[in-house]
Amino acid sequence: MLSQAIYPYVKLLNKIPGPNGFPVFGCSFIGLLTPRDKMLALYENFFDTFGHVVRAWAGPIGVVFIGGAEGAQAVLSPTINIEKSFQYEFFKPWLGSGLLISHGQKWHSRHRLLRPAFHSTILEKFFDTIVKNSELLIRELESETNAQEFDITPYLKECSLHNICETAMGVKMHEEVNLKKNYLKSVQTYSETFYERMMNPFLYPTILFSLSSTYRRQKEAVKILHNMSMNVIKKRIAERRLQRENARVNKNSKSEGFSKKKEFLDVLLDISERDDNEFTTDDVREEVDTFLLGGHNTVSMTLYWTIYLVGLHPDIQEKVHTEVDDILRSAEAPKDTKMLQELHYLECVIKESLRLYPPIPLIGRTLGEDVVINDFKIPAGNWVAVHIHQIHRLREHYHNPNEFDPSHFFPENSRDRYPFAYLPFSGGPRNCLGQKFAMMELKIVLATFFKHYEVKSLTKQEDMKVLLDAVIRPENGIWIVSIFGQLTQFSSRCPNFLPDVSIFVQLSQYSSSCLIFRPVVSIFVQLSQFF
């Protein structure tokens, strides 16, 4: 009975080209055997070999990878496809069923509730706070300018964490040194355990996962992550109490936290204070966890990839400095949103950095209806992964796909581009809620940074190890030499993005040259004929 039900499905999916899989194990061994810094290259090789639509078996479950813009549009546009794929469940111990993971009625109502908290009129209120934190970053970096070389990533992570806490959450976390340090470390630990689980279908069932050492590491990380979000919530509740007290004492004074347009955390706390139990403390916490993560991790990632890429290209760096100096003049940082809008070249640089290193390189969906892409039918209910990183490097959309070339976003080059060929913030109804916030923050921090610093990146692109977990990040940080307030020329480095991965593609096609492995492989090949 079961095989009768499964067989047509397997047959249908096997019409889509992709690496062969073994019964039960599918192609899982490829993921397990591939070093993390080679994963992106492995995907690229699959797309080169099989085309824009690639089928892979994650254990016994079929996943279809989409590496073309038209396919991405077919999956991401329809409202019926808003359900995330099963792997997002692995975020549940941390994020509960917050906005990133939820679907159906819950997603619709939360989305409607929280969207206004990122409206442009609210964002303008955040401008001065982000400027202040950017200036703090500049002062903190001064201690490093005499050093030979240093890793800039911890500074940028902290800056973006300050920004999201002080704006959307309405609390200052500058003094909480240990809490922040442990939080940032635990974000990384969780990302790693997420990746380990995703790559190993044996860890998919909760019961097996709970026996693993990965689970124990994840559990410890979750305690710290929740400690951070509860701390933020408690601080804001105390702040609101104080504001109310002040408003009572001085009846005429207007309380900042109770203006008509509310910041994110106040929206949540207002509802949780009502008597109807619609929103519990856990509901508030899962959204705070979601926005703390969304608000700092991807932004800091973009900050350091942008500084890294600019630090490799003196010609581009010179143009950035010229523009920032022209627009900011004697100001230490951007003064208003009008000034930000005039930083056209910097905007192209940020967009180009997001193209080459989209912080979230893959997004998953469970299809709500059958989708046909390039004549291949993917049935409703199937998992699909849209490979943003791959789509961003297609020559049909970018004249110089593997180079850092901000001219890709000059109006004359981008005006006619296929809309789903650029997806750093995803696309369709479940695109990023913090997109405008992120672009404003990135521009303010980077304009302030380049107003004060010239940088030289020390790791060549060919030596840069890029790790894939929930995001793409440099394995060993971003090592730079920075010069405060004086501009000099540095020699350009040779970009060469993808390491050699031929061995992994061979593996995927059962031609492993490993002697011990070969007999095992051949048995599975034989068995797979009967499947």
Ligand code: HEM
């Ligand atoms: C450069 C910065 C950012 C990038 C590249 C980025 C990228 C993305 C992407 C690709 C998604 C879709 C994820 C998926 O479908 O699995 C997403 C969703 C989301 N992002 Fe961002 N994001 C950024 C900044 C932010 C910020 C600053 C916030 C909050 C303040 C935020 C909040 C969210 C939320 C809540 C979602 C879930 C939306 C939903 O499912 O309805 N993001 N982001």
